[in-house]
Amino acid sequence: MTEEVTDQSAPEEGLDVSRDSPLNGPGVAPDPAWFEQAADEPPYARHVLTTPLHLEAADESRTNSWAEWAGYTVAQVYTSIEQEYDALRTRAGLSDISPLTKIRLSGREVVTCLDRLLTRPVGDLESNQSVRAVLCDGHGHVITEGVLFRLGDEEFRLVLRSSHMDWLMQSALGFDVQLEDVSGTIAGLSLAGPMSDNVLALAGLEKPATLAKHHGAWVELGGMPVYLSRTGMMGGREYELWCDPADASIVWRRLLNVGQAVGLRPIGAAVRDIARLENGVALEDVDYQSAFTARDPSEALSPYDLCLGGCVDLDRTVFNGQSALRKIAASGSTNALVGFELDLADAAGVGPICNGDKQAGRITSHAWSPMLQCTIALGLVEASALGASDGFSIKTHAGENIPAKLTKRPFLGSS
Amino acid sequence: MSDDALQYDAIVIGAGHNGLVAAGYLAKAGKSVVVLDGAKAVGGAAQTAEISPDYQVSTAAHLISGFPRQVEKDLKLSKHGLVWATNDMVTVALDRDGKHIVLSSDRKSEVATIKAHASQDGDAWKAFEARTAKYVKLLKPFLEKRMPDVSEDGATKAAAMLALRLEKMGPLDLRAFLQLVPSSVAALLDRSLEGDLIKGALSLEATLGAAAGPHTPGTAFSYVYKKTQEAIGQGMGYPVGGTGSLTEALASAAEALGARIRLESPVREILVEEGRTTGVRLADGTVFEAPIVLSSVDPKTTCLDLVGARHFETPMVNHVSRIKMRGATAKINLALEGLPTFENFSDREYGGRLLIAPDMGTVERSFTAAKRGELTLEPVMEAVIPSYHDPRLAPMGHHVMSIIVPNVPFDVEGGWDVQKEPFVKRVIDTISDYAPDLSDKIIAGEVLTPPELEERFGWGNRGWHQGNMSFDQLLAFRPVPGMANYEAGVRGLYLCGVGTHPGGGLTGLPGKLSAEAALAAEKVS
Numbered sequence: 035m036t037e038e039v040t041d042q043s044a045p046e047e048g049l050d051v052s053r054d055s056p057l058n059g060p061g062v063a064p065d066p067a068w069f070e071q072a073a074d075e076p077p078y079a080r081h082v083l084t085t086p087l088h089l090e091a092a093d094e095s096r097t098n099s100w101a102e103w104a105g106y107t108v109a110q111v112y113t114s115i116e117q118e119y120d121a122l123r124t125r126a127g128l129s130d131i132s133p134l135t136k137i138r139l140s141g142r143e144v145v146t147c148l149d150r151l152l153t154r155p156v157g158d159l160e161s162n163q164s165v166r167a168v169l170c171d172g173h174g175h176v177i178t179e180g181v182l183f184r185l186g187d188e189e190f191r192l193v194l195r196s197s198h199m200d201w202l203m204q205s206a207l208g209f210d211v212q213l214e215d216v217s218g219t220i221a222g223l224s225l226a227g228p229m230s231d232n233v234l235a236l237a238g239l240e241k242p243a244t245l246a247k248h249h250g251a252w253v254e255l256g257g258m259p260v261y262l263s264r265t266g267m268m269g270g271r272e273y274e275l276w277c278d279p280a281d282a283s284i285v286w287r288r289l290l291n292v293g294q295a296v297g298l299r300p301i302g303a304a305v306r307d308i309a310r311l312e313n314g315v316a317l318e319d320v321d322y323q324s325a326f327t328a329r330d331p332s333e334a335l336s337p338y339d340l341c342l343g344g345c346v347d348l349d350r351t352v353f354n355g356q357s358a359l360r361k362i363a364a365s366g367s368t369n370a371l372v373g374f375e376l377d378l379a380d381a382a383g384v385g386p387i388c389n390g391d392k393q394a395g396r397i398t399s400h401a402w403s404p405m406l407q408c409t410i411a412l413g414l415v416e417a418s419a420l421g422a423s424d425g426f427s428i429k430t431h432a433g434e435n436i437p438a439k440l441t442k443r444p445f446l447g448s449s
Numbered sequence: 450m451s452d453d454a455l456q457y458d459a460i461v462i463g464a465g466h467n468g469l470v471a472a473g474y475l476a477k478a479g480k481s482v483v484v485l486d487g488a489k490a491v492g493g494a495a496q497t498a499e500i501s502p503d504y505q506v507s508t509a510a511h512l513i514s515g516f517p518r519q520v521e522k523d524l525k526l527s528k529h530g531l532v533w534a535t536n537d538m539v540t541v542a543l544d545r546d547g548k549h550i551v552l553s554s555d556r557k558s559e560v561a562t563i564k565a566h567a568s569q570d571g572d573a574w575k576a577f578e579a580r581t582a583k584y585v586k587l588l589k590p591f592l593e594k595r596m597p598d599v600s601e602d603g604a605t606k607a608a609a610m611l612a613l614r615l616e617k618m619g620p621l622d623l624r625a626f627l628q629l630v631p632s633s634v635a636a637l638l639d640r641s642l643e644g645d646l647i648k649g650a651l652s653l654e655a656t657l658g659a660a661a662g663p664h665t666p667g668t669a670f671s672y673v674y675k676k677t678q679e680a681i682g683q684g685m686g687y688p689v690g691g692t693g694s695l696t697e698a699l700a701s702a703a704e705a706l707g708a709r710i711r712l713e714s715p716v717r718e719i720l721v722e723e724g725r726t727t728g729v730r731l732a733d734g735t736v737f738e739a740p741i742v743l744s745s746v747d748p749k750t751t752c753l754d755l756v757g758a759r760h761f762e763t764p765m766v767n768h769v770s771r772i773k774m775r776g777a778t779a780k781i782n783l784a785l786e787g788l789p790t791f792e793n794f795s796d797r798e799y800g801g802r803l804l805i806a807p808d809m810g811t812v813e814r815s816f817t818a819a820k821r822g823e824l825t826l827e828p829v830m831e832a833v834i835p836s837y838h839d840p841r842l843a844p845m846g847h848h849v850m851s852i853i854v855p856n857v858p859f860d861v862e863g864g865w866d867v868q869k870e871p872f873v874k875r876v877i878d879t880i881s882d883y884a885p886d887l888s889d890k891i892i893a894g895e896v897l898t899p900p901e902l903e904e905r906f907g908w909g910n911r912g913w914h915q916g917n918m919s920f921d922q923l924l925a926f927r928p929v930p931g932m933a934n935y936e937a938g939v940r941g942l943y944l945c946g947v948g949t950h951p952g953g954g955l956t957g958l959p960g961k962l963s964a965e966a967a968l969a970a971e972k973v974s
């Protein structure tokens with residue numbers, strides 16, 4: 035076998051690499067360089083990042099199946115999709131959401147700055163309350179969306195799926211605000227499922243039951259400070275726990291240990307994705323292109339196109355996208371991201387969405403929902419087709435036309 | 450209007466020449482107008498003051514070449530004391546051996562002086578001038594009117610406007626023009642002419658006041674643009690009493706039309722309510738109310754400091770904060786007890802604009818030195834003896850000399866305290882190469898380094914024109930795409946200073962066109 039390898043790799047000039055190799059030569063003194071530590075590498079030189087929970091996740095993984103999320107490695111599946119899904123929807127699931135970008139905004143003019151940055155005003159937000167945040171560019175196209183937490187009078191935290199730090203910095207120009215990417219200093223855990231409260235209670239927390247939706251509070255979990263918020267994107271009873279990266283493993287362990295009694299399981303990215311779809315949440319770079327990455331202007335979408343019109347408050351002081359959104363609001367949006375139920379086991383590779391005979395859009399993400407016992411999908415369709423009397427349909431790869439039933443988002447009723 | 454009124458139809462910020470022109474046109478249209486300026490005197494960078502008792506000079510800007518006759522007539526400036534001391538000055542490129550090149554309307558003698566340096570330049574110069582004239586003809590209409598806004602469908606309109614005029618040029622001229630736009634003036638001149646002196650002088654003209662050297666891309670277009678501005682004006686010259694007389698006439702005309710000018714009233718804030726301007730607040734807290742506000746303060750300061758970033762969407766803040774404003778010059782004004790003796794000078798040369806720029810290399814080196822924060826060993830300059838056409842500026846037989854030295858760093862290595870004296874000596878020595886008796890005649894002088902110009906006129910390190918006059922910041926891109934029609938993104942607020950189209954120098958056109966824009970918008974609404 036060694037010979038074979040040598041044969042293949044020996045350069046044609048006949049240079050015998052194997053002889054020079056320190057591993058082969060008998061009696062060759064080890065090169066001290068082998069034992070030297072690699073030079074410190076700056077964080078931006080790394081392309082494969084691990085979260086503070088990586089070792090815990092590796093420990094739990096029974097499949098060695100991983101996913102990439104914003105450069106981080108996270109578990110795709112720990113045991114099996116069925117088991118994890120079942121835990122999430124009937125008991126409780128724990129997952130690692132540390133790859134999320136967290137931006138701390140603070141300063142005297144932080145409210146005016148955010149009012150200009152987001153499509154809705156934030157002045158009325160109470161401390162420890164959070165709200166869905168939509169960021170638009172000057173054309174009224176969605177750059178990204180996320181969740182904004184108010185942590186104090188002059189302190190907020192913006193949680194996004196991707197950073198867009200350059201835009202945020204530009205948008206801070208001229209305001210007395212400080213902006214800091216604190217992603218690396220905060221680990222995130224998501225605890226979701228009907229038994230979440232029980233898990234927290236077993237971990238020694240009674241208070242969460244009284245925590246209103248979208249609200250948060252500092253709690254102590256096993257002696258460690260944790261910011262607990264009733265937020266998440268999977269629907270149902272769910273919490274997010276934000277803590278120091280150094281404490282993350284311990285929090286994770288503790289929850290899993292006490293949660294075993296009620297059937298808590300770690301859940302991977304695959305099940306998270308099914309769950310967010312059941313909850314009707316659209317994702318940047320999956321269901322829509324960020325205004326900055328859209329290759330074609332027509333690919334970029336307004337909040338109205340994404341059915342996020344509820345997050346837009348037009349009649350107030352200047353905010354990014356305001357003048358363009360006024361025009362769009364007046365003329366009506368051209369696209370709509372809507373939910374479909376498909377009578378199909380697997381929607382992979384299906385053709386375009388049709389309305390009558392006409393092509394009307396495309397599926398942006400889809401999954402089999404075990405709860406609903408059908409395939410659910412988000413589809414981007416021409417807004418004009420929504421009013422048409424013809425129903426929507428989809429052509430399968432078998433060439434068969436099957437009906438696509440327009441369905442309200444979220445697909446699963448939330449608790 | 451009573452003297453202490455706080456409510457007007459329109460407020461103009463800045464009593465520089467553009468602010469005063471705007472105020473004049475608004476008042477003429479029947480608006481009640483107040484002009485607010487933080488300084489003690491009107492005029493902005495166009496003011497006349499004493500160097501020492503009895504010696505008067507235009508403190509900063511000293512030559513006028515692009516002021517249109519129309520503005521003068523509309524505002525009846527001659528009635529308000531505007532008298533031109535001269536408006537057909539020649540340009541003299543000084544030569545150490547006395548073989549000066551004299552650019553003037555006298556074609557024959559002009560060509561003769563150019564040919565004296567390179568015989569083939571005679572024909573080449575005529576061809577160069579003819580081509581320049583074509584470009585000027587192409588551009589001139591654009592400089593006399595408002596530009597469409599390129600942010601939306603205006604872009605197509607602007608492109609169509611330009612395309613139409615380009616098409617009329619014919620393929621050869623069109624090719625030459627397209628080649629010209631990104632070129633450096635050095636490339637343009639090297640393509641066209643041979644003589645070092647003529648190229649040195651023209652490259653100085655093209656780059657004067659800008660942070661650019663002859664080899665800087667885009668300066669060929671700057672040259673053509675300058676020539677176009679001159680074509681709109683009434684010839685090169687200055688009024689009796691210096692450039693300050695122009696702004697004084699403008700102030701008097703505006704007041705006669707009913708405008709009020711309030712000095713020592715620095716504006717701290719432009720007030721905005723629900724996306725609309727409502728007036729301004731002074732540094733002392735006084736509020737003036739008006740539905741229309743015109744600001745001749747540079748666009749960056751107007752938008753980001755006076756209005757505030759919060760009133761603009763991020764992309765606009767981005768555009769505005771990136772307006773390039775660079776370039777520093779020094780001004781030296783001398784009181785002389787007699788005319789310095791230049792070899793081979795006659796009347797028209799003494800009364801002309803004197804350029805010291807022996808070749809393009811010297812001009813380029815002065816720019817390179819400035820980039821490094823150093824002073825060049827061979828300064829280039831533009832000098833005028835204004836008392837020659839306007840004897841009352843100095844006592845009988847005495848004179849004043851006004852010198853602009855470009856490419857002088859704002860922060861000089863070693864500091865201005867140390868560098869000022871050697872700098873002035875170097876400038877005087879350089880002129881003495883051409884007029885050896887100059888130093889004997891100096892009886893007083895005033896040196897304004899860039900930091901001092903900053904203190905007096907707010908200019909300093911930011912160029913002359915509230916934004917570099919390069920192609921990317923001209924025409925429909927001036928001051929930024931989306932504001933080319935003078936509207937500053939807040940309803941009722943207009944920009945009216947030299948930072949707006951058609952830009953720099955003493956032309957009054959930004960003031961006139963912005964006032965027209967404000968009046969037109971009012972009619973529509």
Ligand SMILES: Cc1cc2nc3c(=O)[nH]c(=O)nc-3n(C[C@H](O)[C@H](O)[C@H](O)COP(=O)(O)OP(=O)(O)OC[C@H]3O[C@@H](n4cnc5c(N)ncnc54)[C@H](O)[C@@H]3O)c2cc1C
Nearest residue numbers: 463465466467486487493494510511512715716947954955
């Ligand atoms: C050294 C030098 C030499 C020059 N030489 C020439 C030349 O020879 N020929 C030529 O054509 N051009 C020349 N220029 C350029 C020319 O002077 C300018 O382009 C022109 O003066 C600009 O006029 P303006 O009215 O737009 O602005 P300015 O003349 O700058 O007027 C602006 C006014 O606004 C006032 N102001 C600023 N901020 C406030 C505030 N917050 N509140 C109230 N008022 C405020 C200022 O006091 C000033 O009076 C020269 C410039 C410099 C610096």
